[in-house]
Amino acid sequence: MRRSSEQTKATILAAARERFAVDGYERATIRSIAADAAIDPSMVMRYFGNKEKLFAAAAEFDLQLPRLAGLDRDDVGARLVEHFLDRWEGDEALMVLLRSAVTNAEAAHRMRAIFAEQLRPVTDEFLGERDDGGQRAALAASQILGLALARYVLRFDPVVAMSRAELVAWVGPTVQRYLAGRPEASV
Amino acid sequence: MRRSSEQTKATILAAARERFAVDGYERATIRSIAADAAIDPSMVMRYFGNKEKLFAAAAEFDLQLPRLAGLDRDDVGARLVEHFLDRWEGDEALMVLLRSAVTNAEAAHRMRAIFAEQLRPVTDEFLGERDDGGQRAALAASQILGLALARYVLRFDPVVAMSRAELVAWVGPTVQRYLAGRPEASV
DNA sequence: CGGCGAAGTCAACACTTGTTGGCAAACGCT
DNA sequence: AGCGTTTGCCAACAAGTGTTGACTTCGCCG
Incomplete structure (x- = not known):
């Protein structure tokens, strides 16, 4: 052909x-x-x-993150979780990165770049000027990546079985607290 | 020789x-x-x-999880995070599993087995009889694994820089809520 | 039609991998 | 000392890797 x-x-x-x-x-x-x-x-x-x-x-791809400024401030965590679930299930781009970044230095570097260049600007805009913006964004990323790891890579039964709504209900508030809450306290 | x-x-x-x-x-x-x-x-x-x-x-190893029954019920999340930080930094056993489980089916199976045989019994004892024990344990695992991924594997700067106390203060409540809280709500 | 550049095939290269079997040296025994 | 067992090394294997270069085939333009 x-x-x-x-x-x-x-x-x-x-x-x-x-x-x-x-x-x-x-x-x-x-x-x-x-x-x-x-x-x-x-x-x-x-x-x-x-x-x-x-x-x-x-491995080239765009997180396509929405701007958080226009959203309900109490709803940002849930929206982010929903968005990432879509991105994980929509195509294989994130899977490519995660599967490789764990053993390949170049892929890990790429992952950090995406964190710095695509996630942080969005969270920074939402957070405004504060000195712990990097920590907050990274903590949110850790939970989102961990969720993907458990659900799509390691395939822990309970996480695989949970519905989208359940996942958002559980993990959304976590991300919300990382972005907008205080360390020791509640959502 | x-x-x-x-x-x-x-x-x-x-x-x-x-x-x-x-x-x-x-x-x-x-x-x-x-x-x-x-x-x-x-x-x-x-x-x-x-x-x-x-x-x-x-890859054979023991999480050495403490029994949670004797602990302050409000303190379980923080204690678990501390314990896992120790396990990640103490030896390379968990790193062996994580680095391999992402691309190797056998290692992934091993990871699930450790979740089911070592983490769940401990959380189940703490939770008592409920139908969402698996979900709660898996959610806690997702955050703990995600933290390790960000800190030890991908090396996201902010997470690497955070102190043990800061990590416990931020992530402890998350695990606490997964184990003892309600989905939509606070710690 | 004739020729030229692009698109595709084939075979081979140098190297690395897991794995095997044969052979040498050191030990513990009587 | 002489024996067999253990401990180790060496060389080689078959298979698979990324990568290269020469060769064939197609389609288009003059």
Whole structure:
């Protein structure tokens, strides 16, 4: 079969995202990705240079975070949890990053960059000027990542079984407190 | 050099734990582990059979959770967070599991087993008979794992910089609420 | 039609992986 | 001392990795 350059490149990228999401950086091989895309491994090299660059292309993505300013201030935690559940289930981009960031330094760096460049600006705008903005955002991230880890990666039965509404009801207030509450106290 | 069987086996196991903790299952190689132990790779095979069994031996460990019954009921969350911080920083056992469980099915299974066999009995005893015991324990686990992920694996600056006391003050109440609070409400 | 550049295939490279079997040296025993 | 067992090393294997270069085939433009 004959395809256009753009077409194959997109096909390879889609196959790469899936493999990286399922296997992580080390276990995903150029050969398996090429096989999924029904193409020769050397094509992958031609289009992306090497495995690292392919990963960089596959891991590029946007959290698409909403601006929190317009929201009900008491509702920010729940909204964030909902948004992240959507992002986790919508496509594989976050899975690609998480699965790889645990063992691959480059992917971990990417994760930190996304935290700093995409999450923090949004929470900073919500929090205004305070010195603990970084801590608050990072704590929220820790809970959100932990939830994803338990639900989508480790597949702890109870978390897998919980409905979206239940998750929001439980975890929303946690994130809310990290962003807007006091350490020792309630929501 | 000549060593006793027990001695070399222990040396290998120590080297294996370190490598698995740093690299995860796939990137840690028998050869690198053997090199760290200053021994021939074939010795690793003789003592442990194959890589899987070596990992199983290296990933065997005990959470050493305290019984929660004797504690102040309002203090359980903070105590658990403290205990887990100790476990994460005390040795590499939890790191071995986390680094591998994200990409290795066997390690993930192991993680679920530890959750079911070591964490749940302790929380169940604390919670008594209720139908949401699994959910509560899993939510607590998600926050604790997420914290470890952010602090020890991804190394998010703000979380790395926070002191033990700060972490307990922030995360303790979260765990407390998961175990003893209501979904929508405060601690 | 003829030729040229793009798209795709094939085979091979150098290297690393887990794993195996044979062989040498050191020990504990009688 | 002589024996067998243990402890260790060496060399090699089959398979799989990222990566490269030469070769073929297609489609388009003059």
